[in-house]
Amino acid sequence: MAVDPDLSPKLSWKDMLLGGEASPSVSDRNGSSEGRENDFELLEGDVSTAMVDGMPTIAFSERIKIILFKEMDLTIVLKLLGRNIGYNSLHNRILSLWKPAKSFHLMDTVNGYFLVKFQNIGDYNKVLTQGPWIIYGQYLTVQPWTREFNPLQPYPSVVLAWIRLPGLPRYLYNRKIIEAIGGLIGKVVRLDFQTDNRTRGRFARLAVFINLDKPLISQVMVDNTVQQL
Incomplete structure (x- = not known):
């Protein structure tokens, strides 16, 4: 399997949701972190904790899940089959292939999966419905993000x-x-x-x-x- 090394900085998940550049954190002048995680409050019943078989567990209410899943709108999952590819190389390639009307935010996860957050629904639909998308002679799989997506699976489901x-x-x-x-x-x-x-x-x-x-x-x-x- 060919490997495309890439040592460039990558967007964190927080950076991607906030629409910012890759950085260790997003802070105000006083050094305190601010961001979209402060846009909602945890109400009574939103968080439940317990010990199960000696393991600390935590669960969130459906209200919180709906808020968090909403942040994943217009997000797709990418994976280049048969080859590893670096962040910058993939970003440059898909930018050239897709020619989006608005900018998008790319984040790598594990097992060669990448998440792309679009600002424009037209770009989102174009990427999902057109293609096939080929990079370095390999097929780039695209699928809409769903709550069932598991990056630990070696191949897309x-x-x-x-x-x-x-x-x-x-x-x-x-x-x-x-x-x-x-x-x-x-x-x-x-x-x-x-x-x-x-x-x-x-x-x-x-x-x-x-x-x-x-x-x-x-x-x-x-x-x-x-x-x-």
Whole structure:
């Protein structure tokens, strides 16, 4: 496996959420830390602690989780398959590939995963629905961040795949109908442009996020007829 060394400073998770530059901390003139973590207060019942089998445990209320998960809006997970890549190299490459309308913030985690926080929903959708994105001849996987994301997994559990519906009856060539069929497989993020405009009658093609932790689907039933994928 090739390695791309990179010793440049990286954004911390706090820096990324605050939209700042990489730095040891964000402080005011008096040296005290300030940031978005002070935008909400911990109320009674928001934090519960206990000892379980001799281990200190802590849990947070659903209210706090909703606030924290909201901060992850417009965040995607990246991983370059088959090769390690440094922070600056990846940043420069995706900046060139994506040509975003607004700046984004990149942070590395573990196992070669990176998180990208976008400021613009158009940039976010573009990265998820276009591609494939290739860097150094290797496939760059992209997936929306969800609360189930686990950076300790060696490989992504969700991938974007193009699905075809060969032999789909002509009367079903409608955006909403095809999206509903695709929804049986996974989250539909894009339809083939020609399919959407009804200029191609042989098959429908759509991009779907597939969960690799679940059994792969090779066929579905559409109006009592088996549809191969």
